[in-house]
Structure formats: C-alpha cells, structure tokens
Amino acid sequence: MKKSEKVLLGVFAFLFLAIIGGGGFMYAFNNYTSIREENDTLRDRLADMNLAISQGADWADKYGWLEEHCPNFTSRQEASAKLLEVITAEAEKKGISIGGKEFIEAARVLGPDGLPLEENLGYFDKATVKITLAGIQEQAFFGWLHALQQPQSFLGITRMQINPSGTNKTINAEVEFTQFYREKSAPKVSKAN
Structure with missing residues (x-):
C-alpha cells in the first residue's frame, strides 16, 4: 500500500x-x-x-355539601315548572307583572353516533326560562333580581337585556333565568305483596 x-x-x-x-x-x-x-x-x-x-378531605366535604344542597328534579320540565313558579312568586312579592314567559330548550351538540357529546353535558343539568317585562320600576326590578339570584338555590341570571322606557325610571327588560340541578331517576312503581 x-x-x-x-x-x-x-x-x-x-x-x-x-x-x-x-x-x-x-x-x-x-x-x-x-x-x-x-x-x-x-x-x-x-x-x-x-x-x-x-386535599381529598376538602373535596369530599365539598361533594357532600353539593349532594345535600343541589336541587334534584326528575325531568327538565319539572325543573322548568319549579323555576317559573319561584320567579312568578318573587315577582308578585315585589309587585312586578311578568309580560312574556318562554321556556328555552338547551342546545345539545350531537356526535356522529347521534348521542350528545360528553364535553357538552357538564356536571349539572339546567332549565332556562326567558321572562319579558315592560315598563317596570328600576328599583323593584333590581330588588327582584337580587332576591332570585342566590348561590344556595343554584339559580342564576344567564342573560339580561335592559332598555330604558323613557319615563319615571322605568325599563323594559328581557331576562333569562337558569336553574341548575341534578336529574334524579323517577321512583319505580312496584306492586306491594
């Protein structure tokens, strides 16, 4: 080489x-x-x-509180009826006359299998009612909203539109109230022996 x-x-x-x-x-x-x-x-x-x-003990306490205080209804219709009853009862106490009532159906996004997508279900079920009011006093209106929206009742205002009516501090309003709840199964009817 x-x-x-x-x-x-x-x-x-x-x-x-x-x-x-x-x-x-x-x-x-x-x-x-x-x-x-x-x-x-x-x-x-x-x-x-x-x-x-x-933090397990803290979360267990929170879960226990939630199980104790969260409203249970057998259906969305029952929850909607109870929500409307609470809203109208409080309106009567404040001297407010409700103009229009409309139940809002929750929009569910369906997956390819035809079932609701899991991420849209959430932990709570909800029932929503839209209330229309015309020519009511501001003070009474806000007192009514304050009385209804309480954390322990799992009831909240999810949408609100207020327009002045032009006279004596009166307003026209459209408010959506939502009742959050957990759906429980209806009791089974069985024959007693």
Whole structure:
C-alpha cells in the first residue's frame, strides 16, 4: 500500500468513525434529553397527585355539601315548572307583572353516533326560562333580581337585556333565568305483596 493510500485510508477511517460516533452521540443525547423531560413530567404529575391526595378531605366535604344542597328534579320540565313558579312568586312579592314567559330548550351538540357529546353535558343539568317585562320600576326590578339570584338555590341570571322606557325610571327588560340541578331517576312503581 502506498503512503498516499494509507493517508486516504486513515482519513476515510477517521471520517467514518466521526460520522458514526457523532450519530451515536446525537442518538444518546436525544434519548438522555427525552428521559430527562419524562422524569420532569412524572415529577410534576407526582406532585399533583400528592396535592390531590392531601386535599381529598376538602373535596369530599365539598361533594357532600353539593349532594345535600343541589336541587334534584326528575325531568327538565319539572325543573322548568319549579323555576317559573319561584320567579312568578318573587315577582308578585315585589309587585312586578311578568309580560312574556318562554321556556328555552338547551342546545345539545350531537356526535356522529347521534348521542350528545360528553364535553357538552357538564356536571349539572339546567332549565332556562326567558321572562319579558315592560315598563317596570328600576328599583323593584333590581330588588327582584337580587332576591332570585342566590348561590344556595343554584339559580342564576344567564342573560339580561335592559332598555330604558323613557319615563319615571322605568325599563323594559328581557331576562333569562337558569336553574341548575341534578336529574334524579323517577321512583319505580312496584306492586306491594
């Protein structure tokens, strides 16, 4: 073998080892960084799990309170009727006459299988009633809204539109009230032996 061939062979061997060694080094470095990232992710997940375990008693108390206080109705129609009853009773107390009443059907997005998508279901069921009022006093109107919207009743105002009627601080309003509840199954009727 000539000296120039030996030099070329040496250069080729050096380049070959540099390329293979560099590729191996990059492969090892990429694996090392991915393992490090996975360790960080697992460490964060473990911290979240430990936090959730330490707060378990608090969440159990919150769940117990929710089970005790959340209204239960057998259907949306029953919840809507009860909601309308509460709204009209409070309006009578405040001397407000309700112009129009309309039950609002909740829009459900259906999936490809024809069933409601799970992310749209949520934890609570809800019934909504739209009330239209004309020419009522502002003070009575806001007192009525304040009396109705109480956290412990799971009843809230989800949409409101107010327009001044032009005389004596009276307004025209359109308000949507929503009753959040949990749907319970109707009791089964059975024969007594």
